[in-house]
Each structure stands twice: as C-alpha cells, then as structure tokens.
Amino acid sequence: MRFVAIFEAVTKNWLRSRTGLFFSIMFPIMMLFIFGSIFGGSNYVPTMTAAFIMTNGVIGLTATNTEFKRRGIIRRLSITPLTKTDWIVGCILSQTLLNLLLTGIMIGIGWLAFDVRVIPDPLTILMIFVGSLLFSGIGMALSGSLKDVEAASAIGNVISYPMMFLSGVFIPLSIMPSTLQLVSKFVPLTYFSDGLKSAIITKSTGTTLYDMGIVATLAVVFITAGVLLTRWKEK
C-alpha cells in the first residue's frame, strides 16, 4: 500500500503549487470560453475536458516526473523498499484526482456559462478514469525515457498539439480532409474525446463502451511502457 503514501505526497505537492494548479485549471476554462462562445458550449464541454486531461498527462505529468528525476527525488525513493509499480500507480492516481477535479469545474462552467446541464453518471466517471490512466501512462512512459525537463516540455507539446487538432477537439473532423480523418483514427485522443462526448452529451452507451474499450487497451499498453521505461536502477 506504499502507493497510497506516494499518491498523498504527490497530490499535496501539486495542490500547494498554486501557480501550476491555477494554470492547469484556468487554461482549459479559458479555452472552453473561447470555443464555446464561438461555436456553442455543448460539444466543447466534453472535448475540452478530454483535451486537457490529455495535456495534464502528456505535458504536465511528463514535466513533473522529469523534474523529480532531475532533482534526485525518484532516486531517493528507489533506495527504499518502494517498487516502481507503486511509484507509478501513486502518480497516476494523483493525476486522476486532478482530472476529476478539472472535469467537475468544466461541467460547472458549461452549466453556468453555456447552459449545458450535465450530471456525470458512473459511465462518465469511468471514462474519465480510463482516460486519465491512458494519458498518465503516456506521461510516465515519456518521463521514463527522457532526462531533462526542457526536452520533456518540448516533446509533450509536440505530441499534444497535433493530437488536439487531429482528434476533432477544436475543429470537427467532418470538415477535415479525408486523409486527416484517416489519421485521426490513430490518435488516442479521438476515442477519449468521442467517448466522453457520447457519455455526457449524446448518452450513447454503446459508443461510449466501444471508445472506452480502445482507450483502456491503450492505457494498458502505455502504463506497461511506463513501468518498463522508468528506471529504478542506473546503468
């Protein structure tokens, strides 16, 4: 149960990092206001939530973990009986909590600003959880293979931004060229964003479960990669 102690410590650490926390939450809200004002809020509540759960994992978690690595915090913990699986589970659970918090705030903003009246059901919460696992897994895999924080941020951005455009989060896929529509089928965020949209807006359980299956499979792949790439021993 050492992962509980890691979850608690890492969560406290980011909750007290006011600037980081403020921008992790304010940026998605700002984007929701911009896109929701232009195109209407109903679609953007789930898709922006999905996009920022993705960036929290791929950019945020990668940068935080690389910084922990640079400062020797992971190395210090690795000398104790803590296993790297416990470390990874603790970090992913902490990230999931942040994402649930973000989802709550996005739904609240959607309700107040765009009259998108959504009450998250268990399927929505499960979708958020599975999506958090996937993108935190990508974050763990990236931070496991990178050494410096600057590279982590740069690579996180290079992966995230194309993913946001190619998954239909900002611009509907239907108006994109057929080649990009094909590429979108290989983008994990497409399935998470679609799944969340069908869970929250269209209430199509079949579509949600289909997307959730794909997201869950990818989550297993990336978390496994994270476990394999995170080094608990130097060369």
Add this chain to the structure above:
Amino acid sequence: MLDVQDLVKQYSDVQAVDGISFIVNEGEVFAFLGPNGAGKTTTVEILECLRPLTKGSAHVCGYDITKESEVKEIKKNIGVLPQNYNALDKLTVKENIELIAEMYDKHLKVEDVIKLLELEDKAMARFENLSGGLKQRVGIACALVSDPKLVFLDEPTTGLDPRARRDVWDVLTNLKKTGKTVFLTTHYMEEAQVLADRIAIINKGKIVAIGSPQELIDKYGGQKILVVRSAEKTLSDKLKAKFAQVTVISNGDVHIKIETTDELYRIMGFLTEMKAERDIEILTPTLEDVFLKITGSKISEEGEAK
C-alpha cells in the same frame, strides 16, 4: 556489516572503480576520502543497489548485492543520504520524513527523529524554505527514520557554508554516539579526520591507503616539525650546528624535524637557554599531508584534485 572484495565498475571506456576491497565493521564510522571523480559515489551507489557492479563481490548487512532476491533485504536495512539531497518542495519537513518512513514496514516515530535532528522548530516549514544545512539535516532524518543498521552519507556537507558544515558535523557526532554503522564519503580532510574511526583514501578508482586517521598520519604524514619564527642568524646557525634536519626558510623561520619526544625536549631546553622559546610552534602532520604524500596532489575546497 559491509564486505567488499575486488569491486570493479567499468563504464564503456572508463574504469570508475578499479578492484577495491575493504570491510566495514559494526558500529564503525568509515570514511571514503578522495577528490571528485575518484569513484566514491559510484562505489556507494553500487552498495546501495542503485547501480550494478561489473566484477567482484559485495555484501551489505550480510546480503549479496548481486542477488535480486537479497536486494529487498538490503533496502530494508540501509538508510541513505544521497549526494545533492532533495525532497518534495511543497511538503513540510515532517511530511517529507513521514513519506520516507511509510516506505518501510517498521520505522521509528517521526517525532523522535525530528527531535534527534533538532528540527522541532522547522517541522511544519516547507522544504523549499529551508537553508542548505537544514535540508541536509532533513536528509539525515530521512536516512535514520527506518532505524537502519547501516547509514550511507554521500558528501553530507558539500556545498554548505562553514557554519552549516559544523552543524552537520555536530549531528553526525551525535549519530556516532548512538553506535550506528556509518559509511561516509567526503572530499573534506577535516571532516574525515573529525568523524571517522577509519578512512580509506580513494584516488582514480583505487584505494591507496586505509586505516585510522592516526595510523595514516603516523605512516604517511611525515614527522612533526618545530618552527622557530623569524630566528636571528646567530640562533639559526647554532640550531644547525647542534641538531640534525634543520632547515632555514627564506623568511627567517627555522624548521626542525622532530624524530622523538626526547629530541623535542632537548630542542625546547636549548631554545629556553637561548631565551628564544617565545616564537615557536609545532606543526603536526594532517590528512592533507598524507594525501599529498600518497597521491602527489591536494584536494581543493570544491573537491578537485590539484
């Protein structure tokens, strides 16, 4: 407690540790003294199971570091202050120590460790707001909270100002009194001399000397030197005529190497007769002299060999 035999660590083209062997006994403070790049941290990290060895063998608390099944036991039995220690910035001192404590099945009461390290006033302060010396004390608290049999302290005072360094020495002196076995690495001669029961001098991956500070000084430090400051020529001539191994330095100081205590008394008697006993000083060899004699170089404040 620690048994290392013919330990080798080879990186692609660099032999970082070159066949070293030593034993650390229970209750002993053992120091690894050497300049940066000598192989100190690599050795410690191998013994902490952070790096694999290339050749040789090492047993920590009776467990073989090369056997994955025994690594778990080693981790339960050691406490570590790594080089450039850091913790979670936004957590308090107490929370950081608690985090490490929770990694072990059995540990000391966090409050007791905080008291031992005299951190009561800072227990609720965030790690990011502490001075360098206090951060090291938190690191030592984390190393001790599991009540380990063996404590590794890797360069515990590097980068600290002299006052903070002395504070950490006080903590380590108290730790020594508790009877813990301590493996300390340092490039500070004085630190090794003050804290260690035995010292291994390591240079370019090899142990070049091993023994208690006094044994090393007696064996390699050379003789004591009696210095007569600004001696008049008549006095220096008389000293040269009466005693062997007298050297007159350009500033007028006279250096006389002392072989035995009797000889020291004879010289002192002579200087009293000559009414020249006021401006004398006895230079005792230090570990710095030992290191210079053995390796032909000195260690700078920053830890570089020069």
